[in-house]
Amino acid sequence: MTIREIHQSGPYRYSYSPFHPPIATVEPGETVAIHTVDAFENKMTPEVRHFADVCTYPFLNPQTGPIVVNGAEPGDTLAVKIHEITPTRDHAITGTIPYFGGLTSTKLDPTLQPPLEEQWLYLPIDDAGIHFDAQRVIPYEPFLGTMGVAPEIEAVNALTPDYYGGNMDCVETRPGNEVWFPVHVDGAHFFTGDAHASQGDGELTGVALEIPARVTVSFEVKKGYGVKWPRIVSSDFLMVAGSARPLEAAARIAWVELIDWMVNDYGFDRMKAYHLLGQVGQMRLGNMVDPKYTMVAKCPRRYLDRL
Amino acid sequence: MTIREIHQSGPYRYSYSPFHPPIATVEPGETVAIHTVDAFENKMTPEVRHFADVCTYPFLNPQTGPIVVNGAEPGDTLAVKIHEITPTRDHAITGTIPYFGGLTSTKLDPTLQPPLEEQWLYLPIDDAGIHFDAQRVIPYEPFLGTMGVAPEIEAVNALTPDYYGGNMDCVETRPGNEVWFPVHVDGAHFFTGDAHASQGDGELTGVALEIPARVTVSFEVKKGYGVKWPRIVSSDFLMVAGSARPLEAAARIAWVELIDWMVNDYGFDRMKAYHLLGQVGQMRLGNMVDPKYTMVAKCPRRYLDRL
Amino acid sequence: MTIREIHQSGPYRYSYSPFHPPIATVEPGETVAIHTVDAFENKMTPEVRHFADVCTYPFLNPQTGPIVVNGAEPGDTLAVKIHEITPTRDHAITGTIPYFGGLTSTKLDPTLQPPLEEQWLYLPIDDAGIHFDAQRVIPYEPFLGTMGVAPEIEAVNALTPDYYGGNMDCVETRPGNEVWFPVHVDGAHFFTGDAHASQGDGELTGVALEIPARVTVSFEVKKGYGVKWPRIVSSDFLMVAGSARPLEAAARIAWVELIDWMVNDYGFDRMKAYHLLGQVGQMRLGNMVDPKYTMVAKCPRRYLDRL
């Protein structure tokens, strides 16, 4: 079956915002292929020495969107099933940006120290994976670094994750999983971009294995079902992505939303959900480099389903 | 001399945003009187039991603006001199909002505990000050809880302070002081609101002595002079307001911008400025309750001038 | 073969300290069985309503030790291989302690809110696992919540994890893994306790599935090989446990020590190690409830071994 290919019309978007004109409208149940550029709008090439020569803050992390999902209204939840992420380039790019990353001072937590060296790596991708160097091949385990919906009255730069999704940089937003977002405006106004061929927990250097991609997804609208923070469903886990600083605040946001889920949909008493997560809950670090950090709380579904 | 009175035309604004139509245009050097409503849009009255009955997130902390300052362009600095803040009501309001404040869990750092009791106080203001109770009168030391300019591509809720100013809730934005903001859009697009009759450091309960006010200010544009974070000049101090979480990140932002100021305008070597602040710098807590916390770094001017 | 059984002689110890008299001396290479009581010194029984009736701070988390390892000197590293952890009781205990845990305010980050309800669960252990309730059985995946060595001049309560190990509450200190500690005093003075039958990431409620246990371990001394923070070696990963607040500081400590390890033992350039961890590093949350939080940085060994 042929599916619709959605390319950005007009400029890529650098904010999660209700103020951008939609580029497409999709129906619930429809599967579409969204084309994304990499986090540097595909401008980094081996000839470029300095990131700052081709990219200027806040025009970073370009997003494809907004895509209107018919029927989605404030108070609903938009469920986005990720089917496939295919790189549309033969290599991934990673690097270090001055004063950005997990093991350097940054402009949001500055020191007087000099920056780390700026280094850029162009890593071939083939069927074996991503070739980090001659001896090391990293498996291709792609995910969407950034995805989400428009806030109600705000427009937030595309580097920041928050309650509406955005730049969560968590490996769980991957093919096979379904991601749920709270709808704030009519049509939800979905955005995505920043596909990663793979990434370590925390996106430690601040830059993953960045690729442009063709991303197939389908949408459902859960009418009258509200969530406060992005939720993720896999075959084995219920998950919530919380974003805040410091990391423990992100974790607490995720744990509490996960407990609310267990209470509302699975009949748990709040204290019992707390006890269970204390013993079987898992926590995955999304990013510890963006303006807000992301932690993903997880509950194995085998402790939840039909009891 | 008669000065222009600026009232909000159309709805009050709940975001620091370049997307709102201007309500007025002023010339550099012009003094105007801006009229602001209180943080609850003057909707709290003794009959109202619950804040949530009259106010809904994110429609909080209404701002008057945007006001265009002629000649201000991106890269310039807007200097706002505060002359006078006069309450336009005979009482201040303060209170506790469930899951908001400095000694409670909040939605950005949640726990499973119940909220604190919601309590509202209506405190008379007269020439003696604000009457906290029959025995205690708090001096009238007003300041603007929220003031700033539009970001470049973002629109941020009016509860959050950041590089563009916003809800800093620091007592230094008061009559007699001059506050400098980085200009991001043509005309700067200045907003203000959330006047406080007085406030303790940190705005501990999350709510100060809230008043509607008539605020006289004048504007200057520092052409080609850039700042990264709000700066404040008093007769005795140079100050910078940094906003972030956790508090030490807010402090570091403020210290580093203050050092840059000492280096660029006062001829300091960076390490020498660091040494001097280590021994004579002061730090004032703005808020520890908003989505980002604010710390104000201060250097006594007597160590800077006349050299 | 018969191995030596080591029971605490004299009182259990509530601090990681060089000031306690040794209870045993072992030789490098020797395997011993250490007997530990649970985190409540086995005092919690179904008749006890309140934790505070039988336990008083700082006399919590009793440790067996110190055990002298012959030949260990300051500057060496003590490697402890964990072979087996067998519960010496037919049930695990878990519960909620007022103002202690991950989703409550605590005495180290207090609010004015009331505490969560104190609840205690006594959960049977059998070959199937730990019976959380009639429908849910949690696999028996035991580990040592607390293990480490004496600091040089300090004595630190047994609830706190730090550079010497202590109450890391990370699931990686489990049978099959080897844990390395920096030696600060002659004989290393090893302590352990707080065995857990299983635990979720973060030990969210502050209490895991607490058991008394018989623990078989063997010791090696890595002469002249220094480490700064606890390292863990499994068949698949090199790991470091960092402990601090906030969580990102714990994470950075762990990442940097892991990079030092890759540089010193595997010939990496520091920036190359940073790049590799950015793409393949993993991070596991130990605890987010103790006086310091613990994060475990992990590098898959297949990217390190013999290249």
Next chain:
Amino acid sequence: MTIREIHQSGPYRYSYSPFHPPIATVEPGETVAIHTVDAFENKMTPEVRHFADVCTYPFLNPQTGPIVVNGAEPGDTLAVKIHEITPTRDHAITGTIPYFGGLTSTKLDPTLQPPLEEQWLYLPIDDAGIHFDAQRVIPYEPFLGTMGVAPEIEAVNALTPDYYGGNMDCVETRPGNEVWFPVHVDGAHFFTGDAHASQGDGELTGVALEIPARVTVSFEVKKGYGVKWPRIVSSDFLMVAGSARPLEAAARIAWVELIDWMVNDYGFDRMKAYHLLGQVGQMRLGNMVDPKYTMVAKCPRRYLDRL
């Protein structure tokens, strides 16, 4: 009147610990003069290029003590009135230590960046003050950087502030003020050291204007009166010093202990105390460089007394 001069007998102490033998015993009401060395044990001289050549962690911040106060028992409070701090050297020392300070990464929150330059300043002290350079004289406003009592079962390095006092580095522990500590062991075991000729808020560089000093103090024991954290009484303020990370946790500790004080000794309802501090409370940054940071919450006494 001649007062007793107390010099350290035996080695200076590098830990707040109940395990050190007392060097003196004083009576409640007695005024004594305690002699302290500077934070580097007076070993830094202009010939020394590198701090690490003369000082080795954890043998830093040498303390005079312990001094037994007769009659002090666990559960009591030790009140220490500071009368005078006189430098016993003609200059103060300040400097920057690699990976220590407020605007550098540190070993407790490391990055991969190089350290700041190590620089040492030797600043003359005379009647005019401390001569920072030819143009700048800093007023002599001395205080005790480190003071406190022994914990119950712990021994903590002298760089760390906590519930027992220690290295709070807050300017409020100065002549004229009275500092209250919780007594954990018989005789309280008081220590002090690390006198500062002056210091900015936060001790930003990690090193203040360090001096050896003769310190006159007197002691009182408040029998059966317990405190949880150090309290400070000046002529104008009641204050509490909280120490933790991040800074907001230190602040919350201080605010809550201050509210408890207002409730127990001044008849406030907890919510009323919270409201009052929200409007008139002040917060002073102690240090943001030590292993734990210190914030001092303050309530003006005029809102408390005479009611």
